[in-house]
Amino acid sequence: MKAQDLQRAVRGLADDVAxxxxxxxxxxxxxxxxxxxGGVFLxxxxxxxxxxxxxxxxxxxxxxxxxxxxxxxxxGATPIIGPTDIRFPIQGKTILLVDDVLxxxxxxxxxxxxxVDFGRPRRVWxxxxxxxxxxxxxxxxxxxxxxxEVADRDHVQVQLTESGAAEDAVVVKRRGT
Amino acid sequence: xxxxxxxxxxxVIDPASGTDGVRTVILRDGKVxxxxxxxxxxxxxxxxxxxxxxxxxxxxxxxxxxxxxxxxYKETVATGARAxxxxxxxxxxxxxxxxxxNDNASVTELVLARAAAAGLARVHPVGAISKGSNGEELAEYxxxxxxxxxxxxxxxxxxxSSALMRRALEYAKAFGLTLxxxxxxxxxxxxxxxHEGAAATRLGLKGIPGAAEDVMVLRDLALLELTxxxxxxxHVSSRGSVRAIREAKARGLAVTAEVTPHHLALTDEDVGxxxxxxxxxxxPPLRSTEDVxxxxxxxxxxxxxxxxxxxxxxxxxxxxxxxDAAANGIVGLETAxxxxxxxxxxxxxxxxxxxxxxxxxxxxxxxxxxxxLAAGAAADVAxxxxxxxxxxxxxxxxxxxxxxxxxGKRLAGRCVMTIVGGRIVHEEGRTER
Amino acid sequence: MIGRHKHCISLAEYSREEILEVLDxxxxxxxxxxxxxxxxxxxxxxxVVNLFFEASTRTRSSFEIAAKVLSADALNWTSSSSSVxxxxxxxxxxxxxxxxxxxxxxIRHSAGGAPxxxxxxxxxxxxSAGDGAHEHPSQGLLDCFTLREKLGTLEGKTVAxxxxxxxxxxxxxxxxxxxxxxARVRLCGPPTMIPAGIETLGATVHYQLxxxxxxxxxxxxxxxxxxxxxxxxxxxxxxxxxxxxxxxxKAAEWLRPSCVxxxxxxxxxxxxxxPEVADGPQSVILDQVQNGVAVRMAILYLLAGGNPAEAGEAxx
Numbered sequence: 001m002k003a004q005d006l007q008r009a010v011r012g013l014a015d016d017v018a019x020x021x022x023x024x025x026x027x028x029x030x031x032x033x034x035x036x037x038g039g040v041f042l043x044x045x046x047x048x049x050x051x052x053x054x055x056x057x058x059x060x061x062x063x064x065x066x067x068x069x070x071x072x073x074x075x076g077a078t079p080i081i082g083p084t085d086i087r088f089p090i091q092g093k094t095i096l097l098v099d100d101v102l103x104x105x106x107x108x109x110x111x112x113x114x115x116v117d118f119g120r121p122r123r124v125w126x127x128x129x130x131x132x133x134x135x136x137x138x139x140x141x142x143x144x145x146x147x148x149e150v151a152d153r154d155h156v157q158v159q160l161t162e163s164g165a166a167e168d169a170v171v172v173k174r175r176g177t
Numbered sequence: 178x179x180x181x182x183x184x185x186x187x188x189v190i191d192p193a194s195g196t197d198g199v200r201t202v203i204l205r206d207g208k209v210x211x212x213x214x215x216x217x218x219x220x221x222x223x224x225x226x227x228x229x230x231x232x233x234x235x236x237x238x239x240x241x242x243x244x245x246x247x248x249x250y251k252e253t254v255a256t257g258a259r260a261x262x263x264x265x266x267x268x269x270x271x272x273x274x275x276x277x278x279n280d281n282a283s284v285t286e287l288v289l290a291r292a293a294a295a296g297l298a299r300v301h302p303v304g305a306i307s308k309g310s311n312g313e314e315l316a317e318y319x320x321x322x323x324x325x326x327x328x329x330x331x332x333x334x335x336x337x338s339s340a341l342m343r344r345a346l347e348y349a350k351a352f353g354l355t356l357x358x359x360x361x362x363x364x365x366x367x368x369x370x371x372h373e374g375a376a377a378t379r380l381g382l383k384g385i386p387g388a389a390e391d392v393m394v395l396r397d398l399a400l401l402e403l404t405x406x407x408x409x410x411x412h413v414s415s416r417g418s419v420r421a422i423r424e425a426k427a428r429g430l431a432v433t434a435e436v437t438p439h440h441l442a443l444t445d446e447d448v449g450x451x452x453x454x455x456x457x458x459x460x461p462p463l464r465s466t467e468d469v470x471x472x473x474x475x476x477x478x479x480x481x482x483x484x485x486x487x488x489x490x491x492x493x494x495x496x497x498x499x500x501d502a503a504a505n506g507i508v509g510l511e512t513a514x515x516x517x518x519x520x521x522x523x524x525x526x527x528x529x530x531x532x533x534x535x536x537x538x539x540x541x542x543x544x545x546x547x548x549x550l551a552a553g554a555a556a557d558v559a560x561x562x563x564x565x566x567x568x569x570x571x572x573x574x575x576x577x578x579x580x581x582x583x584x585g586k587r588l589a590g591r592c593v594m595t596i597v598g599g600r601i602v603h604e605e606g607r608t609e610r
Numbered sequence: 611m612i613g614r615h616k617h618c619i620s621l622a623e624y625s626r627e628e629i630l631e632v633l634d635x636x637x638x639x640x641x642x643x644x645x646x647x648x649x650x651x652x653x654x655x656x657x658v659v660n661l662f663f664e665a666s667t668r669t670r671s672s673f674e675i676a677a678k679v680l681s682a683d684a685l686n687w688t689s690s691s692s693s694v695x696x697x698x699x700x701x702x703x704x705x706x707x708x709x710x711x712x713x714x715x716x717i718r719h720s721a722g723g724a725p726x727x728x729x730x731x732x733x734x735x736x737x738s739a740g741d742g743a744h745e746h747p748s749q750g751l752l753d754c755f756t757l758r759e760k761l762g763t764l765e766g767k768t769v770a771x772x773x774x775x776x777x778x779x780x781x782x783x784x785x786x787x788x789x790x791x792x793a794r795v796r797l798c799g800p801p802t803m804i805p806a807g808i809e810t811l812g813a814t815v816h817y818q819l820x821x822x823x824x825x826x827x828x829x830x831x832x833x834x835x836x837x838x839x840x841x842x843x844x845x846x847x848x849x850x851x852x853x854x855x856x857x858x859x860k861a862a863e864w865l866r867p868s869c870v871x872x873x874x875x876x877x878x879x880x881x882x883x884x885p886e887v888a889d890g891p892q893s894v895i896l897d898q899v900q901n902g903v904a905v906r907m908a909i910l911y912l913l914a915g916g917n918p919a920e921a922g923e924a925x926x
Contacts, residue, residue, distance in 0.1 A: 067638075067642070067650040068651055084638070117650070118645060367841050374807050375807025378782075378806055378808050378810075378811075379622070380722055382742065382744070384806060498727070500723045501742065
């Protein structure tokens with residue numbers, strides 16, 4: 001996916017979310033939480049767009065799921081744990097969880113477990129830029145930017161200028177090449 | 178009738194007679210018959226090819242702990258004597274800190290009987306300075322001498338009372354016995370477990386300053402001067418001791434001294450390097466490089482008369498525990514020669530001095546026969562291969578105990594044959610125990 | 611594992627990077643401690659056994675809480691006797707406990723080298739909670755964490771450690787960690803309490819308190835034991851307190867206003883620290899306690915988290 005397509009997808013996501021939020025009467029109670037690391041900058045972009053559409057700035061938080069992973073004994077302790085930073089109450093809010101790529105669903109499962117340890121949200125929506133299929137858990141996104149058909153061994157990477165990439169792009173690296 | 182042994186081709190090093198060169202050694206009837214530049218092998222003689230080897234008087238160890246009676250699970254007179262001959266030692270002096278302490282004829286006779294039954298290294302019992310070695314009353318030196326003791330010691334403990342030490346030195350004069358003393362001021366030692374210094378500080382272990390040994394050596398030299406007896410300082414480890422002994426000898430005092438192979442080869446840093454291994458815990462402790470250097474110089478210049486192993490067997494029960502709780506001591510009979518030979522290779526000692534400190538040096542210190550290959554001397558001989566490399570394998574050691582810092586290490590130098598009274602009691606390659 | 615370490619026994623063996631790794635992780639752990647639900651599932655199903663041969667409620671509780679916040683199971687085993695002659699040897703005790711398959715053994719013992727001895731005989735990870743006068747690695751790390759939090763960095767800072775250095779495992783761990791992080795360490799106490807060769811660890815020695823604390827960015831006060839039978843190192847606490855204790859007057863006259871005061875606890879109020887100073891604005895003693903849990907969580911997480919064979923990226 002090239003830069004223009006990516007940016008269009010983000011706007012599309014934001015519009016979709018805004019529409020649903022208004023329909024559910026949750027425009028005032030929306031809060032955005034980006035899943036580290038890929039979801040953080042994406043969440044910031046969505047927030048900017050949603051501020052325009054909703055006329056109010058939804059609070060923004062960051063979630064690091066390292067302490068909630070289910071594969072610790074295989075992968076080993078992950079020393080680099082980033083900050084989980086949620087400074088608003090979760091209770092009663094409509095939380096928009098944001099991540100860049102949805103694959104097996106395990107990251108989202110961990111994020112949900114961590115989220116409810118902070119409080120009981122009214123509802124949780126999941127927004128992802130890319131859904132590459134290959135689910136290993138019954139996790140479904142509510143908002144998707146694009147669907148990709150890739151092989152299991154391929155690596156899908158979302159590159160954003162905020163993290164130093166030359167330009168926005170979704171890159172698929174075929175492993176073994 | 179003992180066979181005639183004809184040892185040829187070896188380099189005979191006998192400092193007592195000033196011999197150092199290739200000679201033939203003929204042993205007959207349990208005595209040295211002849212050392213010749215050239216000789217014909219008698220028909221009834223057994224020939225021993227000693228080419229490339231050293232042939233020396235059998236080594237004499239002034240300081241071993243054979244643990245019998247009382248702690249036979251660590252070592253017995255027999256197993257200790259076997260370990261001794263494996264290391265080239267044909268005579269050892271057995272310290273009296275057994276259970277019960279050797280302060281009477283019965284224990285002395287037991288030790289001698291066990292040694293005779295084993296028929297390996299000669300064992301010279303050392304009797305206690307005080308009854309029970311508790312530092313209060315003199316033991317019966319007359320009885321101990323008559324029973325066969327060659328010296329007196331309360332080793333394991335210092336003689337704390339200066340008054341008792343003075344009387345012991347005086348009383349022993351009547352019997353011509355030397356007091357061999359374990360020097361440490363227990364209050365300065367406190368709860369120390371290794372040498373006091375940067376290494377102990379880093380390991381968080383309580384230290385024993387060299388001064389704890391020095392103050393007692395200085396005290397006993399003063400008492401020696403007062404009484405005119407005979408004093409031998411056991412296991413010298415600190416530079417202060419070496420200096421004091423050197424000065425005392427210069428003034429003509431009748432003092433001799435010994436040093437262990439480990440105090441010539443290892444330092445306090447080795448405790449940390451080994452990860453708190455209790456095979457590096459002994460008393461006196463391994464000290465600093467300066468102390469080791471002083472001991473090497475003292476040995477080289479004759480201040481220290483003898484190398485003595487302080488062979489101290491302990492089992493896993495005593496050693497496989499935290500450093501603070503472990504018993505002090507390491508075995509040393511089987512590793513003494515290669516460890517000291519390494520000093521020769523390092524240039525700290527001459528070959529002649531090494532052999533002297535293992536043979537005539539110790540013999541003279543305690544007034545023992547032996548330590549020489551002069552004609553007519555007892556046929557106690559060691560045949561050594563200075564080049565043989567071997568790995569110290571606990572499973573193949575002759576001692577019952579395995580507490581050695583050289584476990585698993587590669588050493589160079591080995592005794593290949595030991596002869597006591599004209600009989601071959603150890604032959605490398607023959608594994609009978 | 612922390613770096614290449616299976617155990618956490620001695621900060622002398624840790625590199626600067628490994629120390630920073632623990633401190634950085636402890637930041638996230640501290641955040642968990644500020645949540646309404648102070649629990650994360652990371653060490654669920656793992657067990658941590660506290661094997662304490664020396665009494666210590668505070669360090670033991672700290673490790674216990676750390677384990678529980680990480681959802682590990684925590685078990686305490688206390689013994690008042692470490693003497694071999696009184697019964698089971700240390701190695702036997704550890705092996706018996708190991709048979710119950712703990713993932714981490716936390717050991718405090720009065721003999722230096724005891725955790726290493728246990729580590730050589732068991733298969734699980736071993737954390738030292740203090741061995742004789744040797745080291746107390748988690749304390750050293752939490753002291754560094756606290757200082758980093760308060761001062762921003764340890765690089766170029768001056769830290770004074772005051773008290774019975776010769777018997778202090780905290781001092782040794784602090785010296786190793788702080789010098790590796792770039793601090794200058796000054797040691798201060800009566801000459802009888804300064805151990806031989808301590809300068810070789812990279813610290814300077816001062817007998818006068820004023821000289822040690824003037825200009826320092828932080829002062830670590832150590833506890834003085836009232837009696838040391840058989841070998842008294844000081845005439846008594848009265849003179850000690852006068853010359854090496856910190857009270858409000860000395861603090862006001864000698865310390866920088868920004869200087870922070872630490873103490874590993876428990877405090878002998880009136881001896882090394884006066885109550886005003888212990889409870890005063892420069893004291894960060896209570897922060898140390900909270901940071902202790904976070905640092906211990908980081909250590910347990912790094913050791914019990916499994917094999918670090920590959921640090922691959924998790925599939926999202």
